[in-house]
Amino acid sequence: MNRLNYFWLMLFVFVASCNTQKQASKFRFDTPEAGTLVKKGESVPLKLVFPGEITFDSVIYAVDGEILARKTDSAAVSLDTERAPFGNRTISAKLYHGGEEQVAYSNIVVVPPAPRRYGFKVLNQYPHDPEAYTQGLEFHQGILYESTGQEGRSSVRKVDYKTGKILKKVDLGPNSFGEGLTVVDDKVIQLTWREKVGFVYDKNTLTKTAEFNYGQSAEGWGLCYDGKRLIKSDGSSKLYFLNKDTFAEEGFIEVYSDKGPMDSLNELEYIDGKIYANVYTKDFIVIINPDSGAIEGEINLIGIYPDKQEVNNELNGIAYDREGKRLFITGKNWRTLYEIEQVAR
Incomplete structure (x- = not known):
């Protein structure tokens, strides 16, 4: 491999590594993946990826704008869909730390059982x-x-x-x-x-x-x-x-x-x-x-x-x-x- 090709390869690896680290440090939902189909009555775990090793004051989970839970730790929250209407349900989490707020979003689609x-x-x-x-x-x-x-x-x-x-x-x-x-x-x-x-x-x-x-x-x-x-x-x-x-x-x-x-x-x-x-x-x-x-x-x-x-x-x-x-x-x-x-x- 010549030096020019080696340089571009190392640059690509560096950029990919930076993007991976940035994604890993972003406050986001690990589950559910956006657009997941969920049968009505199923329980859905809401699991977050937190940025770095930060300490935080609280996390507020909401479904369609209605508060589901308030947490002071990173444990997953369970969403029961028994009473959820069919269709798209927007899920959000607000993270409060150091006087700042970060928000993560995902969504599920609640559907009936097979006919x-x-x-x-x-x-x-x-x-x-x-x-x-x-x-x-x-x-x-x-x-x-x-x-x-x-x-x-x-x-x-x-x-x-x-x-x-x-x-x-x-x-x-x-x-x-x-x-x-x-x-x-x-x-x-x-x-x-x-x-x-x-x-x-x-x-x-x-x-x-x-x-x-x-x-x-x-x-x-x-x-x-x-x-x-x-x-x-x-x-x-x-x-x-x-x-x-x-x-x-x-x-x-x-x-x-x-x-x-x-x-x-x-x-x-x-x-x-x-x-x-x-x-x-x-x-x-x-x-x-x-x-x-x-x-x-x-x-x-x-x-x-x-x-x-x-x-x-x-x-x-x-x-x-x-x-x-x-x-x-x-x-x-x-x-x-x-x-x-x-x-x-």
């Missing part, structure tokens, strides 16, 4: 209009109500589910892209995609009686009704709660699986206290706790529709017959409406 896994059993098959780009589906008093999408092709319709015959159809304007749909009392509520407006129809005649604007939610995707309020998706990991009479947004939850936030939530249905949601482009339905946002179940529907194409032919459409306890699903431009039973694995 229960379900398969499916097909109980019945019914004809479905292959020209219907299904965006919303609702079964009410023996009639299937359906919202279809695509500009220039969007509609709201009443359908005989047994035959697929369209009983009543109203086309949307050429610039409207139909999305989610639900039934509330004597009204049918339909969303549009990016127009940030929803439509209200008379349930019997499908005559439009009102319109409403969205609030903070960016777009209109799925819609369902839990008997007290509307629940709306916008393609993100959030589900918004709307007043059933004024349509004003009155809160939201963020939906989490055991792997983190779940976005692309699409068509919705409320079934026995849970929210069932299509996930855009995915061949499964997630089952969501409406109080916590936790995904508690997942129905794998891979292979149910043998003619499924890669584009614009996604699984999308969940309807529930509350009287008969029957679950129906279909997809965009599918020829078939399926009555299925979810089967625990």
Whole structure:
């Protein structure tokens, strides 16, 4: 090795050594590593790296700004996540010594346990209009109500589910892209995609009686009704709660699986206290706790529709017959409406 190469090698070793010493002397969290996924209920050790051999007066640990513990030693602190909300939780530690303050930060993402896994059993098959780009589906008093999408092709319709015959159809304007749909009392509520407006129809005649604007939610995707309020998706990991009479947004939850936030939530249905949601482009339905946002179940529907194409032919459409306890699903431009039973694995 010549002298020039040796010089550069020694310089590199010196700089790396300085950086290592600087990192070692920095006040920081050793655990948890930033972004660590933590199952709700698990205990997380908060362990700090202290600078050098300093003596200090105290360390104050906080989670999302709320004080967790005050310590006068370097022993690790335990964070119990049993009552922690799902999502990102910011962890901080303030070190006081010699009249000075140093602050270290980290974060964890609290997630629910892995969901229960379900398969499916097909109980019945019914004809479905292959020209219907299904965006919303609702079964009410023996009639299937359906919202279809695509500009220039969007509609709201009443359908005989047994035959697929369209009983009543109203086309949307050429610039409207139909999305989610639900039934509330004597009204049918339909969303549009990016127009940030929803439509209200008379349930019997499908005559439009009102319109409403969205609030903070960016777009209109799925819609369902839990008997007290509307629940709306916008393609993100959030589900918004709307007043059933004024349509004003009155809160939201963020939906989490055991792997983190779940976005692309699409068509919705409320079934026995849970929210069932299509996930855009995915061949499964997630089952969501409406109080916590936790995904508690997942129905794998891979292979149910043998003619499924890669584009614009996604699984999308969940309807529930509350009287008969029957679950129906279909997809965009599918020829078939399926009555299925979810089967625990």
